[in-house]
Amino acid sequence: MRHVVECVYKSLNHKGEELCGDKVEIVRTAGSDILVLADGLGSGVKANILSTLTSKIIATMMREGAPLEDTVETISSTLPLCSVRHLAYSTFSILEIAHDGRAHLVEFDNPACFCLRNGELIRPSFVKREIAGKEIHESFFQVELGDYYVLVSDGVIYAGVGETLNFGWTWDHVADYLRQESKKRPSAHRLAHQLSAACNDLYMGKPGDDTTVAVAKVIPASRVHLLASPPQDKKDDERMVREFMKDSDIRIVCGGTSGNMVARVLEKPLKASLDYSDPSLPPTAEIEGISLVTEGVLTLSKTLEILRQCVTDTGEVENLDLLDGNNGAAQIAKIILEKCTHLSLYIGQAINPAHQNPDLPFDLSIKARLLEELAELAGKLGRVVERYYY
Amino acid sequence: MEIVLCVGSSCHLKGAPAILRRINALIADYRLEDRITLSGSFCMDQCTKGNSGVCVKVDGRIHSVTAATIDDFFRREVVQKLEEAKE
Numbered sequence: 001m002r003h004v005v006e007c008v009y010k011s012l013n014h015k016g017e018e019l020c021g022d023k024v025e026i027v028r029t030a031g032s033d034i035l036v037l038a039d040g041l042g043s044g045v046k047a048n049i050l051s052t053l054t055s056k057i058i059a060t061m062m063r064e065g066a067p068l069e070d071t072v073e074t075i076s077s078t079l080p081l082c083s084v085r086h087l088a089y090s091t092f093s094i095l096e097i098a099h100d101g102r103a104h105l106v107e108f109d110n111p112a113c114f115c116l117r118n119g120e121l122i123r124p125s126f127v128k129r130e131i132a133g134k135e136i137h138e139s140f141f142q143v144e145l146g147d148y149y150v151l152v153s154d155g156v157i158y159a160g161v162g163e164t165l166n167f168g169w170t171w172d173h174v175a176d177y178l179r180q181e182s183k184k185r186p187s188a189h190r191l192a193h194q195l196s197a198a199c200n201d202l203y204m205g206k207p208g209d210d211t212t213v214a215v216a217k218v219i220p221a222s223r224v225h226l227l228a229s230p231p232q233d234k235k236d237d238e239r240m241v242r243e244f245m246k247d248s249d250i251r252i253v254c255g256g257t258s259g260n261m262v263a264r265v266l267e268k269p270l271k272a273s274l275d276y277s278d279p280s281l282p283p284t285a286e287i288e289g290i291s292l293v294t295e296g297v298l299t300l301s302k303t304l305e306i307l308r309q310c311v312t313d314t315g316e317v318e319n320l321d322l323l324d325g326n327n328g329a330a331q332i333a334k335i336i337l338e339k340c341t342h343l344s345l346y347i348g349q350a351i352n353p354a355h356q357n358p359d360l361p362f363d364l365s366i367k368a369r370l371l372e373e374l375a376e377l378a379g380k381l382g383r384v385v386e387r388y389y390y
Numbered sequence: 391m392e393i394v395l396c397v398g399s400s401c402h403l404k405g406a407p408a409i410l411r412r413i414n415a416l417i418a419d420y421r422l423e424d425r426i427t428l429s430g431s432f433c434m435d436q437c438t439k440g441n442s443g444v445c446v447k448v449d450g451r452i453h454s455v456t457a458a459t460i461d462d463f464f465r466r467e468v469v470q471k472l473e474e475a476k477e
Contacts, residue, residue, distance in 0.1 A: 255399075255432075256398035256399060256432030256433035257398075257432070257433050259432045260432055260433060270431075270432060271429070271430075272397050272429070272430030272431050272432050273430055274395065274397065274410055274428065274429065274430045276407050276410065279407050281402075282397045282398065282399065282402040282406070283397055283430060285430070285432055293432075295397070295398060295399050295402065295432065296399055297399050298399055298402060298403075352437075353437065353438045354399075354400045354433075354437025354438055355399070355400075357400065357437070359442070360400065360403045360404070361403055362403055364399055364400070364403075
């Protein structure tokens with residue numbers, strides 16, 4: 001099975017706290033993807049230290065292939081005792097999905113993982129094990145393309161407790177919500193942010209507990225190729241376009257001159273639209289065989305603005321409307337966030353003399369830097385990024 | 391008659407959106423909807439010529455147009471030419 005596990009998480013901090021007491025670690029090894037969610041006792045600094053230690057130890061030991069027993073025992077004997085409660089305690093969930101689709105789920109005192117397949121809840125059977133005095137639930141199952149696995153801290157199932165809801169949102173109702181939402185086939189990013197925003201609403205913007213959502217979605221590999229700027233040497237135009245077109249699922253061309261070059265090499269017309277749905281950005285264009293053709297620097301600057309907001313995992317709930325905007329920048333951001341597992345940048349190093357014009361109200365000569373930042377942000381989002389220079 | 395407006399980065403910064411709005415308004419004022427096709431283009435390779443305006447191509451000829459000159463330009467290069475063509 002050729003699949004990729006897309007992992008996205010979002011945390012809301014306990015009201016008034018600068019630190020979150022929940023911690024998520026995402027580890028990609030040669031053979032599997034590992035998602036760890038830990039929820040430390042209490043809130044603030046203490047909880048943050050407990051959950052950080054727990055998730056880091058688990059992630060590091062699992063990455064190096066340590067057995068579960070050793071990992072759990074290490075946590076038990078390492079965590080500092082809480083001076084108030086005389087406990088060393090952090091809950092955790094570990095979801096490991098191997099590249100052949102075999103999954104291993106280990107849970108200790110967190111709400112049970114929500115497993116969704118084809119819009120329905122599935123409940124993998126689990127066995128109870130006791131390790132270092134902790135009762136652990138362990139299950140083994142096989143994932144399928146399109147599956148969602150949602151790990152949450154208890155702040156999610158207690159969302160709104162004593163405020164908007166007497167007993168909080170509850171596991172069953174969260175499950176219903178996820179079942180409904182999953183039918184719309186959202187990206188992991190969208191589902192994580194929707195669930196997190198729903199919790200924030202139930203808490204009326206003031207979470208009574210650290211609230212964390214981590215979504216893993218099993219998706220097919222999708223290779224996005226993005227071409228920006230023509231090559232330094234005009235002789236390389238054809239080679240650059242040929243390599244850009246090869247082995248790609250989605251093709252984006254960023255830049256007017258680049259668009260003209262691609263159109264010329266492919267011998268297809270470039271049709272620029274005059275639809276200024278967002279007057280601050282130049283419109284997009286069409287070339288047959290290319291998914292998206294946009295203007296360059298102004299559009300990329302805006303794309304980065306959107307992506308920067310989306311890579312923050314904690315704090316403010318982001319505005320998903322930004323992604324759905326009808327302009328070139330939002331369309332690029334949306335492709336990278338929701339439809340991309342592998343991003344290849346084809347970067348031409350020609351200097352555009354028009355961009356050196358000091359009379360313009362915007363510095364257009366920054367494209368190279370924008371592309372480096374795009375690569376960096378895509379990397380943070382878990383995309384496999386490659387860069388080719390011409 | 392074919393009018394092509396550049397919507398590339400430089401022309402965008404030089405005011406292409408405002409020029410487009412004005413051209414659309416002028417086309418409506420002169421009731422030329424049936425006689426003009428208006429389309430967009432990414433860069434006409436004029437950027438280094440030091441023009442301060444937005445590139446507008448009318449039947450293959452490239453002009454540089456600003457918000458201050460668009461009305462005169464339209465009368466001279468579009469309305470007048472269309473009338474000449476009629477005669």
